[in-house]
Amino acid sequence: MNFSKAAARARARVRMTVRQRRNTAADRSPIGKPGAQTPAEAVAAAAAAVASPPRGAMSPAEIRQIFFGLMLVVFLAALNQTIIATALPTIGRTFHDFENLSWVVTAYLLTSTAVAPLYGKLSDLFGRRTMILVAVGLFMAGSAAAAASPNMMMLIVGRGLQGIGGGGILPVCQSVMADIVAPRERGRYQAYMGVVWVTSSVVGPVFGGVMAEHLHWSIIFWVNVPLALGAAALTHVKLARIPRHDRRHKLDVLGAGLMMASCIPILLALTWGGTQFPWLSVPVLGLIGLSAVLTLLFAWRLNTAQEPFLPLAVLTNPVMRMGTTSASLAMGTSIGLTIVVPMYFEVAHHMSATESGIALIPLAMTTPGSLLSGQAMLYWKHYKRAPMIGLVCALIALGFLIWRPDMGLAYAIVLMGIVGTSIGLVYPVTTVSIQNAVPNHQVGIAMGALNFFRSLASAFIVAVMGAILLAVLGVTVSRGGGHGGSVIESVSTAGPGAALVFRWVFLAAFGFLALSLFFLHFMEERPLRTTVQPADPPVAPPPKR
CATH class of the missing domain: 1.20.1250.20 (MFS general substrate transporter like domains)
Structure with missing residues (x-):
């Protein structure tokens, strides 16, 4: 047997195998292909992958722990919407101001409605845990400001700050549920969230009335502080394992501003129409017209922005x-x-x-x-x-x-x-x-x-x-x-x-x-x-x- 020829054939096979592996690796690399990442972008993507390593499937116990934290956060927002109603007369008597009392409710409605889409978008960009902590923090700050208010104007400002935080709680919590529970099973968890809303609807008015009548109306706001701290602690620890959807996006600030601004005049018109002013009065019609103009500007922005605030793929x-x-x-x-x-x-x-x-x-x-x-x-x-x-x-x-x-x-x-x-x-x-x-x-x-x-x-x-x-x-x-x-x-x-x-x-x-x-x-x-x-x-x- 000619061992030199056999050795030569073996070396040739090894060289061919090495070349094939190199070609396969080159084919898999996206660098250099049309529309692919540049080397700098590839490095950034690799760094992001290292920073956010893939997480394994979450166990039912982990899902339950996260869900209980979300229930506390949602209860915080839901209780706030019902606890204030029975305390309003007491607040009006305390500040000797019934004329502006409706703004205690309206301020929260305006700000919470306006910021809801913004929180949803930011949670897609920067993560759910970050935005939940921001929402709970702002809500707690607004609660403390409202509780310590020396007059009606400061109370209204505090309620507006509460709304800026509270408006983001529900959409971000719903997004977290979408990240950890399969759609087939998600309805059951959504129903449990419904229990939280019903409980707050029953408990809130009673608790608010008792606190305002027998203690002090500010307690209905102070009680949010320990609840918010507990909710923030739970979410900070338990939401660390939820999947991330890190994508390099541009936030359309102008589009976000137009969408939030367009809803405020129409909400004021719907709130004041028939109560503060007749429906066909100049203030109400003016607010409706202003909202229509801002809505048209928002629609124009949707069609011209490189990356619209509200993606057309979602709208369509x-x-x-x-x-x-x-x-x-x-x-x-x-x-x-x-x-x-x-x-x-x-x-x-x-x-x-x-x-x-x-x-x-x-x-x-x-x-x-x-x-x-x-x-x-x-x-x-x-x-x-x-x-x-x-x-x-x-x-x-x-x-x-x-x-x-x-x-x-x-x-x-x-x-x-x-x-x-x-x-x-x-x-x-x-x-x-x-x-x-x-x-x-x-x-x-x-x-x-x-x-x-x-x-x-x-x-x-x-x-x-x-x-x-x-x-x-x-x-x-x-x-x-x-x-x-x-x-x-x-x-x-x-x-x-x-x-x-x-x-x-x-x-x-x-x-x-x-x-x-x-x-x-x-x-x-x-x-x-x-x-x-x-x-x-x-x-x-x-x-x-």
Whole structure:
């Protein structure tokens, strides 16, 4: 055997293998290919990958720990929205200022609505944990400022700062749930979040009234400080393992400013119309016109910006459009009825304020519907059927209330319970469907936009129901319209047929829920993923135009 030839052949095979491996490595490298990363960008991406190493799948125990932290954060925001209502009269008497008392609520509404999309976008850019800590920190600072306020103006400023923090809590928490729980199972966790909202709705007014009456109104704000510190500690530790979606983005500051600015005039118009000023007055029409101009400027910015604040891919997503519209109409109807129905119980059934509040609980108790909706998403292929069946039941219940608004108290409470449970079916399905339909790195802005439009729709529906009630009663602003006591006195003077006045409010609710069912029907029912999408890899910035 010629060993020299065999050795030569072996050396040739080794050299060929080395060349093949080098060629394979070169093919895999993106550097040098058209549209690929430059060497500097490749180094930056590698550094980002090292800074954020891939995380393994989270265990159920870790998910539960994160979820409990999120529940505390959401409870903080939800309690704040209900605890203030019963303390307002005491605050007005303390500062001898009832004229500006409504701004205590309006300041929080304006700022929390305006910043919701911004928090969603920033959480996509800088991470969920960072933005939750920022939101909780600002909320705590606003609570302390409100509690220490020496006058009404400083209290309003503190409430505005509270809203800047509180407006980011819900969209970022929803985005965290999208990062750690698969869409198929996410509805169940969304339902548990609903329990937090219902609990705060029941506990908040009672706690606020007791603190304001027997201790001091400032305690309702001071109590937020330890809660915020506990929530921040939990989220700082537990959210370290959630997936990151680091992408090199440019924040469209002008677009963000236009979107936030456009909502403030319309919210003021909806808040003041029919209460502070007539609907056709110059101030209200001027605010509506200003909002329209700013909205047109925002639309222009969306079409001209290199990277719009609200991505066109999210706006044009059919699931996003239909799901957001359906959820906004359903939740707005729920909030509108929650405001009007206590008057209905007091007038039609001669109940006291406390009794009407207790009778309202079935309407506000949307938790059973949320739990059923979560189970439907877990086990049903056509999960959209659950909220659609629920909305049909709600429409039937409202149909009976339109037909006989003077029916017996027990029947009215049962029908209100059906409406509340049915509306509870809608929000988890629409929220999870939207999260399931958008890329992971856009979930934050999608959730911010969802909460933004839901707040606008709620303000609009409440204004419509209030305007209908005042119009039927013939109450005008100059005659004291817009004040709950004046409305109840005007309805009471209607005699035995006072309950029939609310027929038109129930008819409006019927119309809004019918529209919600219409848009839900046309929302695409995409298969829900059974796994969480992996975090998106770092990418280069979009090429310059």
